Amino acid sequence: MNCKEALPLMHDYLDGDLSQPEALKLKEHFVQCTNCRTLFKELERTDAMVRSLPPTSVPDDLTERIMGGLPVVKKRNSWLQWVRKHPAASVAVVFLALMFGSFMAMWNQDGELMVKGTDLQDVIIQGDTVIVPEGHTVNGNLVVKSGKLQVNGDVTGNLIVIDGSLNLASTAHIYGQITKVDEVMGWFWYKINTFLEQFSE
Ligand SMILES: [Zn+2]
Structure with missing residues (x-):
């Protein structure tokens, strides 16, 4: 054979x-x-x-x-x-x-903090907390894994929080979608979907 x-x-x-x-x-x-x-x-x-x-x-x-x-x-x-x-x-x-x-x-x-995005210069990291300060704008997507995301300002893209928490202040504006992924399978499907979106666009 x-x-x-x-x-x-x-x-x-x-x-x-x-x-x-x-x-x-x-x-x-x-x-x-x-x-x-x-x-x-x-x-x-x-x-x-x-x-x-x-x-x-x-x-x-x-x-x-x-x-x-x-x-x-x-x-x-x-x-x-x-x-x-x-x-x-x-x-x-x-x-x-x-x-x-x-x-x-x-x-x-890990349970290690991971922050990903195309525009992170206004993002503040304190311990395991990631802060988008009030009056500041993050252009594009913001991905935080294993941490707390506190958004007081604006995000023009999508927010993705993996295995962490999200707090939106009343001053926050999110123009894209908010996705919370808490489980490994969720994370997997999220990646698959991200992967498939490349082909559907
Ligand atoms: Zn073979």
């Missing part, structure tokens, strides 16, 4: 559709092929992750959006069955799994 033959069998395996002799052949291939073994682990992890999500936390059209513009999945088929018929999409799945891995690493890294 070569790698090209192994890939659809991996999807079959995860779907529970693989016959015993085929499973054995696939196992034999894994023994020889590190690449496929690694790929399979990523697929398995992604599959487990997607299955473990409460239905409400997955946007209905997520699969379609990930696979963007490709034919719609039949409801009774699992998303993996669909992916199997479109091997190119497997690359996207693996990419998402790898992204997820690096997010987990980022997420676990």
Whole structure:
């Protein structure tokens, strides 16, 4: 068996559709092929992750959006069955799994304060509190992770608070959207959405 033959069998395996002799052949291939073994682990992890999500936390059209513009999945088929018929999409799945891995690493890294934005010169940081002072304007988005965000002034973009708290003073003006992300899955979907928005714009 070569790698090209192994890939659809991996999807079959995860779907529970693989016959015993085929499973054995696939196992034999894994023994020889590190690449496929690694790929399979990523697929398995992604599959487990997607299955473990409460239905409400997955946007209905997520699969379609990930696979963007490709034919719609039949409801009774699992998303993996669909992916199997479109091997190119497997690359996207693996990419998402790898992204997820690096997010987990980022997420676990710290309870360390992180502040991100394109215009931070007016932003004051005191301990774990990030302050946008009254009468000052932050141009663009402001992202704060693992800290308290106190907005007394203006933010022209979006406010994103990850694993932290947000306090808006009556003098604050936020022109964009306010997003609070409290859980790692929320953080993950937030990143996925951010990623997908690049394609929808
Ligand atoms: Zn291989």
